[in-house]
Amino acid sequence: MIRVEKLNKYFGQQHVLKDIDLEIKEKEVVCVIGPSGSGKSTLLRCLNLLESVTSGKVVVNGHDLTDPGTNVNQVRTDVGMVFQHFELFPHKKVIENITLAPIHVRKVARAEAEQRAYELLTKVGLKDKAESYPGELSGGQKQRVAIARALAMEPTLMLFDEPTSALDPEMVKEVLEVMKQLTREGMTMVVVTHEMGFAREVSDRIVFMDQGMIIETGSPVQIFSNPQHERLKTFLGKVL
Ligand code: ADP
Ligand code: MG
Helix, strand or coil: CEEEEEEEEEECCEEEEEEEEEEECCCCEEEEECCCCCCHHHHHHHCCCCCCCCEEEEEECCEECCCCCCCHHHHHHHEEEECCCCCCCCCCCHHHHHHHHHHHCCCCCHHHHHHHHHHHHHHCCCHHHCCCCHHHCCHHHHHHHHHHHHHCCCCCEEEEECCCCCCCHHHHHHHHHHHHHHHHCCCEEEEECCCHHHHHHHCCEEEEEECCEEEEEECHHHHHHCCCCHHHHHHHHHHC
């Protein structure tokens, strides 16, 4: 579903992604861990065309993102993204936040988009918040709306960039619960997270990044119980 080959990314002189090779299969859940500044967000953004690639190849759902002929909008429709900060439209009701893109980008009829939005709100436990404004919601509720909004585009792949990092501890669980539900439904997911318990529980594979490189990749058991690389051992020593 995703194939990254020798991906390099520079910001000016700074080399932030170095020869990244990564393959993600359909229905796979991959968590990306690593210290701050190691390039995790940039890698995720390269998978969704939010960042341009300096060199190398990124293929998502058969679309080569480095090919200028690629239909960018099609790729963006296929790939849902949830950020650390919810980025909901503050002046629009929850239901409008969710139906906006399906109506205007996917050209879904309003009634159909709204019905689907109610289903998604039910799924994330917020059916009664459809008419609320984002400002009336807690952080955890906003993030669950953000997930529903991403799902409304019926993506085949979901990218999460530290979706719980900006939340108060008591709200982390409700968001992780929604994400766990998605993994059980077979969604293909790439999740950048500092939630090691979550990574251990739901990942098929964990990718450890440091200084723009993938240093080690393996099953949760391999990564947590039998880390090979010194840098991974040091990182785990700090976060566990
Ligand atoms: P992480 O998500 O692992 O914390 P990032 O991918 O955000 O790391 O950042 C990797 C490096 O790239 C950092 O040194 C950061 O300062 C730099 N960087 C990220 N985004 C930009 C940008 N838009 N312009 C310049 N430098 C950036
Ligand atoms: Mg980041």
